[in-house]
Amino acid sequence: MTDTLTLLSRTIAARRDADPATSYVAKLHAGGPPLIARKLGEEAVETVVAALTGDAKDLTGEAADLIFHLLVLLDARGVAFADVTAELDRREGMSGIAEKAARKT
Ligand SMILES: N=c1c2ncn([C@@H]3O[C@H](COP(=O)(O)OP(=O)(O)OP(=O)(O)O)[C@@H](O)[C@H]3O)c2ncn1[C@@H]1O[C@H](COP(=O)(O)O)[C@@H](O)[C@H]1O
Numbered sequence: 410m411t412d413t414l415t416l417l418s419r420t421i422a423a424r425r426d427a428d429p430a431t432s433y434v435a436k437l438h439a440g441g442p443p444l445i446a447r448k449l450g451e452e453a454v455e456t457v458v459a460a461l462t463g464d465a466k467d468l469t470g471e472a473a474d475l476i477f478h479l480l481v482l483l484d485a486r487g488v489a490f491a492d493v494t495a496e497l498d499r500r501e502g503m504s505g506i507a508e509k510a511a512r513k514t
Contacts, residue, residue, distance in 0.1 A: 418480045418490035425484065434481060442485050449478040 424434035437445050452475040459467040483490055 445482045
């Protein structure tokens with residue numbers, strides 16, 4: 410899964426300066442972080458609605474839209490996707506330590 414997202418984040422970076430007429434990523438970038446953040450917010454709401462009222466297929470599609478727009482926003486703000494996965498890895502390590510500590514008590 411991370412490989413898919415890593416590849417998509419690279420594609421997004423490569424499409425940043427493409428023609429907005431032919432690239433959705435470039436169209437989003439032309440609007441800057443305010444447009445991308447607004448789209449991300451819309452997709453978050455659509456994901457919540459799908460989770461509460463839709464079926465698994467609806468939620469799957471909205472979740473994909475949400476993750477895609479998050480990757481576009483990270484790219485627009487110069488945050489590497491690898492930094493996000495590293496942060497998640499760090500937290501996983503922290504929880505691992507906490508679990509070990511809990512087992513000793
Ligand atoms: N993974 C995606 C992807 N997921 C979702 N979307 C787009 O996100 C939008 C979702 O927004 P909405 O649900 O509001 O639909 P909409 O009304 O059509 O959107 P708007 O026109 O109002 O912005 C749709 O236009 C989808 O096509 C994506 N657009 C592009 N990609 C990938 O991004 C890469 C680069 O794409 P281009 O920049 O278009 O070459 C390619 O690998 C694409 O497959």
